[in-house]
Amino acid sequence: MAAPTDTAAEQTQSTTGITPDTLTSTLKSDPTLSPIHVDIQDISGGCGASFAALIVSDAFSGKSALQRNRMVNxxxxxxxxAVHAWTPRCVTGEQWEKMKGQGS
Incomplete structure (x- = not known):
């Protein structure tokens, strides 16, 4: 869902205060997660309503995908x-290295 105008996008972000940067900062500051890499994309056309994320942390080791998502959530x-959609992809450092090697 894209914002109809840049002004509407700015208004949505200013109302919620949620941006890829704020989400990244919150995740990076969590001591239990200690992420190796965080990449968050606004997939709502810039209005801040939907985000997709790749979160890499060794804290995910030994956890199922559901447990990883619950940890991040x-x-x-x-x-x-406060957002419409949140789609995290949570992987370990080892999985991330394999993904990079495969170009995924």
Whole structure:
């Protein structure tokens, strides 16, 4: 869902205060996650309503995909409740290295 104008996009972001940078900062500051890499993209055309994320952390080792997502969602509980869509992809450092090697 894209904002009809740049002004509307700015208004949505200013209302929620949620941007890829704020989400990244919150994740990077969490001591239990200690992410190796965080890449968050606004997939709503710049209005700040939908985000996709790649989060790399060795804290995900031994956890299922559901447990990983719950871990991240717990950290971003307040932010997620204010956006339309949140799509995280949570991988370990080892998985990320394999992904980079495969060009994924």
């Amino acid at each position: 717990g950290i971003l509980k307040k932010e997620i409740s």
